[in-house]
Amino acid sequence: MSGDSPMGGNFKDVLMANAEAVEEVLDQLMPVDGSPEGRVTEAMRYAALAGGKRIRPFMVTASASLFGVGKICALRTAAAVEMAHSYSLVHDDLPAMDDDDLRRGKPTCHIHYDEATAILAGDALLTKAFQVLGEEETHSDPAVRAELVVEMAKAIGDEGMVGGQMFDLMAQDRTLNMPEITHLQRLKTGKLIGFSCEAGAILGKAPEKARNALIAYAHDLGLAFQIVDDLLDVEGDEKEMGKKVGKDLSAGKETFVSLMGADRARAQADMLAGQASNHLDLFAEKADSLKYLAEFVIKRRT
C-alpha cells in the first residue's frame, strides 16, 4: 500500500465522504410526499438514513473505481445495496426475530413506528433496491442491470442472507460447531458483502480474473468482519456502538469468539484481512482503498 496511513484519519475521511455521497443518493431515491401512505416512505428513510459507516456501499464504489465506472452508476448501486442491508436490519430487529430496541444509537424502526410499519418499510426498501438496480440511470447496458438484480437476489434470498437468518433462528436452541457457524455467517453476512465487492466488477464488465479476485477478497474479509463483530459483542462499548452488546453471550449463542477464544479469534481476523488484501495485488495501488478498508474492518471499535 502507498500513501497516507489508512488509520491516520485519512481513510476514515474517505469512508465518511463516501457515506455522505451515498446518503445523498438515498435521500433523492426516497422522496416523501404528503400522501397518507407516505408514512411507510418515512419509515424507509428512518431506517436507511440512520447513519452508519456504510461499509458495503464503500465496497461497491471502491470496487467500481477499479474499472473506471461512472460515479452515478456506482453510487446508485451502492445505495441499492444499502437499502437491502437496511431492510434486513429492520426485519431482523422485529420482536418475532432478534427483538432489538436499539440500532445505531436510535430506537429500532418498529419501536419508533410500530411493527406493521416496520415490516412494510423493510418490504419497500427491498423492493426499491431492485428497482434502483433495474433503472437505466444505474447503467446504460441493460444486461449489466439485469445481472446486478440476479446476483443481488441470489446473495440476499433464501440461499443467501435470508437463509442465514433462518439458520440463525433455528440454531438458537442448540450448539453450533465451527463449520456450522462458518456456513451461517457465510450466508447471513458473507453473501451480501460478496455482492458488494462483485458489483464493481459487474458494473465495469471486468475480466473474470479481476472479478474472482474481488470475490476472494470479499470471502475472506466477510469472515474477518463477522469475527470482529463477535469480538465487539464481547469487548465493545454499548454507548459507542449504539446497540446492545453481550447479546450472544447472554443468549448462550456460540460464536467464533466462544469457540476459539478472543485471542485466537483476533489473530484469525487479522490473518483473514491480510489474506483478503493479498487477493487484490493484481490491481496494484488502484486497490489501496479496499486494502485500507480491510485494515479498518479489523481495527474498528463499532
Next chain:
Amino acid sequence: MSGDSPMGGNFKDVLMANAEAVEEVLDQLMPVDGSPEGRVTEAMRYAALAGGKRIRPFMVTASASLFGVGKICALRTAAAVEMAHSYSLVHDDLPAMDDDDLRRGKPTCHIHYDEATAILAGDALLTKAFQVLGEEETHSDPAVRAELVVEMAKAIGDEGMVGGQMFDLMAQDRTLNMPEITHLQRLKTGKLIGFSCEAGAILGKAPEKARNALIAYAHDLGLAFQIVDDLLDVEGDEKEMGKKVGKDLSAGKETFVSLMGADRARAQADMLAGQASNHLDLFAEKADSLKYLAEFVIKRRT
C-alpha cells in the same frame, strides 16, 4: 366474444390448466435441499403452492399470448408475479398486520410455521420474484428483463401495493370516503393487477397503443375485482372461500359495499368489467381469454 361460453366450464378449465402450468414452474424455481436453512424454502413453497385461482398469472400469460411471447417466458413471468402476490399475503396475514389464521382453507404461514419464518419466507419470495424476472431464461433481451424488474417494483413498492397496505392499516380508525377507498384499492390491489396485464406487452415489446389498452383493461378490471372482493366479504361462504368473511364489517371498515350498498356495488362491478373488456377490442378475438376473465372475475364466488 366468440367460442364457448366462458362460464360454461370451458373458461374455468383454461384457468385451471394455466394455474397448473404456473405451479409447475413455481415448483421448479423453489427446490428444497436438506440444508438447515431449507425451512424457509419450505415455507415459501407452502405459501406459493397453496392453490388458488392464479388470476394474476393468468393475466400475464393471456396478455403475453397477444404478442406471440414464448411459453417459458410468459410462465416464468407469471410465476414471479405469483411469488410477489404470495409474499404480500404472507406478510399481510401476520399478527402485526391483518392477523389472519386462515388462507385458501389452510392455516396461514405464520400459524403453520411461526412468525419469524413467515416474515423470512415473504422476504425470500419477494427476492426470488425479482431474481426470476432478471434471469436470462425469462427473456433473451436484457432490456425487457430490466423493464420487468422496474415496473414490478413500482407496482408493489411504497408507491404501490405496500403503500396501499400502509394506507389500509392507517385508515382503520377513521372513515374513508369514496375517493380514498378508490385510491387505497388502486394501490393495494390495482397496481399489481396492472403490472400483470402490462407484463405481456413488455415481454412482447408491444406498440404503445396495445400496451395502453392492457393498462386500461387492468385499471377497470382491478377495481371490479376489488368490489367483488368486498361483496364476497359480505355475501360469501366462509367454507367455500377458505378464509374468514365478514371481516370488514366486524372491523367497522368502510368498503365499496358499505358506501354504495350491495346492489349498486354489484352494478358498478358489472359496468367496470364490461368497460375493461371494451378496451381490448383492438385485439379482436385474440383477447377472448382476457374478456372471459373479466366475466369470471365478477361472477366468481370465491
